[in-house]
Amino acid sequence: MKAYLLLLGADQFLRERSYAGGKAIGDFQIWTAIKNAKYQYNSYFDYCINANPLSYEDLKNELAYHKSQGYEPKAIVPLNDWTLKVANRLNQDYGLPYLEEQVIDACRNKSIMKSIFKKVNIPTPKSMYFDNALQLKQLMNEFNFPVIIKPVDFGGSGGVYLANNKQECMDAYTKSKQTMEIYADDFQVSKNEFLIEEFIDSDDEVSVEVLCGHNFYEVITVTEKYLSPRPWFTEMGHLVPSFRYKDKNIKDLAIQACKSLGITRGVAHVEIKIKDNNLYVIEVAARPGGDAIMDLVESSYDINPYRLHISMYINNEVKPTHAFTPKKASAIAFMKAQKGKIMQINYPDVSKDTEIKKINVFKNVGDTVTDPENWSNREGLIQFNWPELPTTKTYKHIHKANELANKIFDCSDAHND
Template structure:
């Protein structure tokens, strides 16, 4: 149990309310600050006090939270959203509240800093460097060879990840991308060696520096490295599971993670697991629901049970042998018709199926999670059957498009 129990928590941002509900169920007082666009009627039902911002700025959010603490004291700032994690950590440090250290959260959110912190530590190493110019990129490939992966230093949601296979690809990409020296809006990039193998994420809950493995999720991506499916449990051997678990624990310990949910992404290479990235938050894409259905752990419940001073190892009987989610990736164009949700949702084992596309929408190339157009979640006796049912449900969803004229096509640069 946590030695200093939390009685009230400040939530920083986030449109979803499952974590707020878990906090209320644990008997905590709930305070909230974030952009007004995130606030829903359900938020209003759950919070005891709130300060809404016209738009989110970490600097402003920290100042607001410090002022709010003097009026409505809270014991911890918490967020489960990538855009808000850094601000929550800064609030905790500013007010001296016990939580994962700011440096830990910073190194998790900043892919370049994460590699730097882990450099020289005996966990699976990945050649990586921050690049701020095409010359930096060329120097890295000269030293490490091709292929390589280039991604934003502070990226999320699988956005803007590029595979560079050869010198021609490097030259073409370098001409399209914005680098810090190239003008307004440019941001640093991170280049890493390309890891060959299947990808997984390890879902964890940490308590007093001990990392409990809740589940291993098998992940599926498209050619642009955007996640298009997940299944729990992963189809791996016990030896592979043990190796992934050991690597995850080593990474979290090395980065200084003390408590709360974790989501660590790894590639299982021929030489063993290698870290892609990790997060001090639950996995997205309904992974929380997959873990609850197939492993019996309610990640939000565990988080706030631990924070409120109760045991963290809360578990329930799994609902099914496996659970899977699959995403619809429609063709590029302008949407002319949609349908099939009722048929998809009626499939065997399907828990949910829905579309986000609407008539009139313009569908771009799928280069990030926001570009997916629907999803279906299903359960089964095993991973294969759960995946099959989720993919079958996606096959019943209908998104019809008409090609765009060149002038109307979205810019992919």
């Protein structure tokens, strides 16, 4: 039998370096699964299974067929939230290492997660579950405004809204429901379960990448996060490492959160808000951070974190011997153009700007630029490297991305069309 590593979600934009991480582990073919693969085939991979990576039945049938052809998985590795459950079931089927089902449930369902945090005294914003308008009306009386309305089981700031009063609360619920109507079926998540949550009024937020193994936890890095203006919470930038990357309290809390949920393999992504020197765990995901944070880690630390993540799905008893020491700063900023219709896209010459590593433009002429509501409302991204490590919170990547967005995108005022 020929062994392969099946990386689910690896073909997703900004997760491309997972291929290199898998290749670095050993002499394995690196496979992924893509819906309608004949039309979407990605030749970087050694093979693309023609299956929806979220469909257990599709994948099970394909894996059985390929086993009959002499190929067997060495590990089935989830790289995003949506593939956690299916990877777990398949690993169990094949007698491969997996996470316990209740661990996956706790990492996917924010309501279960919050109740675990509460039980073990991990500081987290107060939140309550609801699934209809009447419940929400009653729960509003338990909270001081402003509050957050968010889906129980989604990501990328989708369906997350700030509400300053009861009317805004009901409006936020309506908007969140509309968002879930659009995306729930594709991502196979619940479309009518939500949380009302206390709002931690601070713009200081970090994410912590924690390497989780059998009886060991190690923080790889702390990332500084930059959010869009309120009432939205879209991530508009990340910087690795945060100037807080040596902060023992942040690192210890992130490890406690992973332990409390029972995550024992792979890289976990922990989001923490900071207000008046108090720390609050917002949520934890049992997979590597998105938005190219892994690429920033690789750039800054000369370590491919996907390799660490995948290796824990093969053997989580061996603690890697790396010292996680940043050599330089790496950042990403998402471009926001002026609202309106994109009339022209320019490509200013940035070849002599040594700080810019790459620019991706997402939108086309004729597209409409809207508010930064979630990940789908970004116009592009810019990745940066700097030789010096940050000592305070810096916004230079955000400012530079705003400047470039104004040069790249010529927009008409939508109201004058």
